[in-house]
Amino acid sequence: MTTAPSEFDRWVLRRAPRSAPALRLICVPFAGAGPAAFQGWSGLLPESVEPWLLRLPGRESRFREEPRTEVPLVVKEAAAVLGPALDGPYALFGHSLGALIAFELARELRRSYGAEPAHLSVSARSAPHLPLRHAVVHQLPDDLFLDALDVRFNAIPPAIRDEPQMRALYLPVLRADVTLLETYEYTEEAPLDCPITAYGGMEDPEFRGTELAEWSRHTASSHRLRMFPGGHFFLNEQRAELVSDVTEDLCRAMVP
Numbered sequence: 001m002t003t004a005p006s007e008f009d010r011w012v013l014r015r016a017p018r019s020a021p022a023l024r025l026i027c028v029p030f031a032g033a034g035p036a037a038f039q040g041w042s043g044l045l046p047e048s049v050e051p052w053l054l055r056l057p058g059r060e061s062r063f064r065e066e067p068r069t070e071v072p073l074v075v076k077e078a079a080a081v082l083g084p085a086l087d088g089p090y091a092l093f094g095h096s097l098g099a100l101i102a103f104e105l106a107r108e109l110r111r112s113y114g115a116e117p118a119h120l121s122v123s124a125r126s127a128p129h130l131p132l133r134h135a136v137v138h139q140l141p142d143d144l145f146l147d148a149l150d151v152r153f154n155a156i157p158p159a160i161r162d163e164p165q166m167r168a169l170y171l172p173v174l175r176a177d178v179t180l181l182e183t184y185e186y187t188e189e190a191p192l193d194c195p196i197t198a199y200g201g202m203e204d205p206e207f208r209g210t211e212l213a214e215w216s217r218h219t220a221s222s223h224r225l226r227m228f229p230g231g232h233f234f235l236n237e238q239r240a241e242l243v244s245d246v247t248e249d250l251c252r253a254m255v256p
Contacts, residue, residue, distance in 0.1 A: 010062065011081045013053040016042035021050035022254045023118060024090040025246075026082065028098035028105070029053075030124075030233075031177035032170060034060030037095065037235075044243040049250055052090075054078065054098075058173045067176035071184045075104045083113035091119040091194075091250055095235055097177050099125035100184060103218065107189055116193050118253035120219075121246050123199040124232055126207050127214035128186045138179040142171060149174065152206055153232050191220040197249050199242065200227050201234035224249075 013035040025045065029037035035053035042051050056074065058067030068074040078101075086109070094102030099122035109115040126133075137148040143161075150156040159166045160174075196219040198212040209227055216223035226245055228238045235242055 007081055008085055011055050011078060012085075013055055013061075014050065015053065016051065018047055018050040022048040022089065023250055024050050024052050024086065024088070025250065026052045026054060026090060026092045026102070026105070028092065028094035028102045029056070029059075030096035030098050031181070032059065032174045034062075036060065037098075040239055041243055044240060044247075046247060046251075048254065049247070052082075054101075058176060063169065063173075067173045069176045069179040069183070071101065071104055071180050074180070075101060075108045078105055079108040079112055083109055083115060086113070086115050089118045089254065090115070091117050091121070091253060093121040093123070093246060094125070095123040096125050096232065097181055099123055100128060100181065103128055106192055106194075110192070119194050119249050120192060120196045121199065121249065122196065122212075122215055123235060123242075124201060124204060124207055126211035127198075127217060128184070129188075129217065130211060130214055132182065136182045138175055138182050142167070145175065145178075146171075149178070191218050193220050195219060195222040195224070195249065195253070197224045197226065197246075199235075199245075200225070201230040201232055202227050203230060204232045204234070206232050 027038045027041065029035065034055060038051065038053050045051055055062055057065040092102040092106055102120065103122060106117045106120055137145055140148060146156050146161060160170050196215050198215040200207055200209055200212045209225060213225050228234045228242065230237050
């Protein structure tokens with residue numbers, strides 16, 4: 001008899017549980033992705049850091065669920081599961097859409113559970129108070145919608161265009177995630193007390209270093225900007241170097 005997953009296991013994948021972690025790292029994937037976006041991270045992180053890979057509705061193991069289209073909703077749902085489970089220090093890492101969700105998740109965990117992160121790492125996403133630089137596309141017809149994303153990110157697999165089953169599976173999630181981004185409304189709050197590190201790709205035409213540097217506004221602590229070779233998805237090509245840099249921040253955060 002198969003046991004139904006707990007609510008925590010629906011939302012969080014722990015590929016490599018640590019026996020006594022000093023810190024949990026909540027990893028939030030980019031648009032259309034799930035925990036597979038962080039393949040290999042568990043083996044690159046030290047034993048003192050336990051990665052919690054966020055499982056969002058509508059993708060991978062939750063593909064039968066309706067994807068969310070409002071940032072406050074997905075953040076409140078995630079925080080309701082994560083907050084009671086956090087019994088020690090935690091940090092967050094998010095890439096692209098995941099950076100925005102990680103930021104709002106940190107603020108929701110602070111508001112509702114008094115749980116301030118030890119560190120926030122944001123990647124390939126401009127600071128949340130900045131306006132959109134592009135026209136809104138989430139309501140475009142399917143082919144035009146995919147064209148617009150491909151121009152921006154050069155990352156739409158041919159299978160999503162050419163195979164009806166793949167299109168039916170992934171297109172609703174992509175559209176929902178772009179809706180999350182394009183309907184997001186920033187609300188002013190006190191800056192986070194934790195340090196923030198912003199990462200970007202040197203060849204990413206979507207988000208420049210000046211926009212990433214604006215994350216400094218959202219911390220009352222220190223801010224650091226690190227640029228890597230590559231485009232919007234530099235985290236794939238620069239995985240080991242990126243995780244090493246994140247680890248250095250986490251090690252500093254774990255020192256009393």
